[in-house]
Amino acid sequence: MLNLGLLKPELVLSALALGLLAADLLLSAGKKRSLYVLAILSCGIVLWLTGAALARPSAGVGALWAVDPFSLFLKAVVLVSTILVLLLTMDDSSIPDSEAGSFSCLLLLSAVGMMLLVSATDLLLIFVSLELVSIASFILAGYDRRNPKSNEGSLKYFIFGAFSSGVMAYGISLFYGATGATTLIAAKAQGALALTGLLFILVGFGFKAAVAPMHFWVPDAYEGAPTPVTAFLSVAPKLAAMGALARLFVVLIPAPSVDMTLLLSILCGLTMTVGNLVALFQRNIKRLLAYSSIAQAGYIMMGIVTGDAMGVQGILVYSFVYVAMNIGAFAVANALAEERSGAADPYDLDSFNGLSSRSLPASLAMAFFLLSLAGIPPMAGFIGKFYLIGSAVGTSHYGLAVAAVLNSVIAVYYYMSVAYRIFFTAPRKGAVAPRFGSCVYATAVVALAVTLFFGILPHRLASWAQFSASFLP
Structure with a gap:
């Protein structure tokens, strides 16, 4: 069954991210900078919820996700990085205060995707979580629209990202064809077809985590993006992808x-x-x-x-x-x-x-x-x-x-x-x-x-x- 109670931090952060967009419509131009403060408070609230769950030594398992101290630790890391990046953004001239609402919303939704990713125990949820992270990241990388390098880096990021998503989706289909399941607990990577599917899935993860030789998009995307975005992309998506990859290979790969x-x-x-x-x-x-x-x-x-x-x-x-x-x-x-x-x-x-x-x-x-x-x-x-x-x-x-x-x-x-x-x-x-x-x-x-x-x-x-x-x- 779907135990949505396990996803309380993600649901709260999603609601708060959408609330930032609503607040953006209501605030005057001179007060939009305060949306960064609201975004930081939102992350702080969710970090408190995550810390409270981490203080209880237990694990909960739903149909598509597992909430255990391993995933909670990485969720806390993602939230801390998001807070630091929001602080850094408040003094960055490349992102106008008029866009504080949309920027903060994208950053928080990307964090939601990463939090789902480190808890996912189903390949389909892993894929959807990665796409949520990727779509928000594509937009964030090109946020400095006046900078040609930002546009170029974002476009390269998008093209390579779309390709890796297709490869990963193909790998999931192969894996499902070989095992009859997409849930990590129910499936085991046995046989050539399953391992081939897992190889394609690894390519998708390699792109998100900037693993060689799937790293070609990184220098241009990082150089062109606003510096707070570069700081965010260089840590949070990489660490979330590594956490999901660790769970994937520990559960699926036979000794x-x-x-x-x-x-x-x-x-x-x-x-x-x-x-x-x-x-x-x-x-x-x-x-x-x-x-x-x-x-x-x-x-x-x-x-x-x-x-x-x-x-x-x-x-x-x-x-x-x-x-x-x-x-x-x-x-x-x-x-x-x-x-x-x-x-x-x-x-x-x-x-x-x-x-x-x-x-x-x-x-x-x-x-x-x-x-x-x-x-x-x-x-x-x-x-x-x-x-x-x-x-x-x-x-x-x-x-x-x-x-x-x-x-x-x-x-x-x-x-x-x-x-x-x-x-x-x-x-x-x-x-x-x-x-x-x-x-x-x-x-x-x-x-x-x-x-x-x-x-x-x-x-x-x-x-x-x-x-x-x-x-x-």
């Missing part, structure tokens, strides 16, 4: 399926390597972080490949800290770009030259975010990679562990090259100190606090993640 595990291992290593190698040659901070996010998807995939408790725990830990360190880095980059809005490329890496002499707090914050993304202790990013690499070693995936370590070394080079510009390079002529709006400042401070706190004291986060991971079958 002896060495071929599928080998394929996932190859994709994992390829994703890490492609993302990091191409990031070495970028001169635009948004493109650099875009390719970095591809590599981060590879690290997270390690937990899916290993499939053990420590691997799933690593997925959850890394997901939480990745939201903070990545959105924090985008917040600092956005503040710098706002000061150079008239430049040919306001996100050029040269804008970081000599930042320490112009704004030491911004310099230190960006340095901490970069260190965390690189996985340097005692930053929070190190803790996530520790669990993921430890899981690979513990399950005898030594090649994958070595690949992750080598790729982390490559990542240190390009992250620290930005830090070098900040502290040891003379600033451009006429460069001024970046001015942090109150909302961007709040975003950076919250992200920095999470990055430092859970890096130095990771035990509480690790125990939450361990508890949540234990409910994944």
Whole structure:
């Protein structure tokens, strides 16, 4: 039976998102900025509902979805990322206040899709949830209509997204033909036809999570999108897709399926390597972080490949800290770009030259975010990679562990090259100190606090993640 009570957070957030559209019609032009505050409060209410459910160690199962601590943890991650992005948007000049209602509604509906996705136990609901996320994301990526790069990136995102949706739908039909079911609990991936269908489904997930070689849309879409949208797309959809993929493969793939595990291992290593190698040659901070996010998807995939408790725990830990360190880095980059809005490329890496002499707090914050993304202790990013690499070693995936370590070394080079510009390079002529709006400042401070706190004291986060991971079958 359909137990809609399990979807209380999603239903409440959907109603509040539509309520924002109604409020948009009633408010005068000068008051539309307050819709961002209403959207943040909406996410806060739903985050409270999710946290209350997470505090109760139980699991509920409906016909199409399962609400357990694993899915609730990822829902909380999605909601936190949405709140931070809404804060970041309030000080972004590329999104007019007159469009605050429609923008916030799209962002919240995309979050609803991700929350449904991490709970879905039926392939059809997985597909519908992904499409809800994708359609909202296509529009958000092209929200800066005055920017040709935004239009180009959104179009590429749409074309590749439509193709991947078709491939995934075909895979679901093959899987249903082989097993006679679309529910994960009722079906098992046995036989060539079922595994072929699962392979096509994997292609669809690969696109949503920016897994190589399905990543070609990422740099252009991220560069052209408004920076808050880029920050959102680089974390929330990726993490939701990885959570759904983890549930899918843990439930469906039989233990002896060495071929599928080998394929996932190859994709994992390829994703890490492609993302990091191409990031070495970028001169635009948004493109650099875009390719970095591809590599981060590879690290997270390690937990899916290993499939053990420590691997799933690593997925959850890394997901939480990745939201903070990545959105924090985008917040600092956005503040710098706002000061150079008239430049040919306001996100050029040269804008970081000599930042320490112009704004030491911004310099230190960006340095901490970069260190965390690189996985340097005692930053929070190190803790996530520790669990993921430890899981690979513990399950005898030594090649994958070595690949992750080598790729982390490559990542240190390009992250620290930005830090070098900040502290040891003379600033451009006429460069001024970046001015942090109150909302961007709040975003950076919250992200920095999470990055430092859970890096130095990771035990509480690790125990939450361990508890949540234990409910994944």
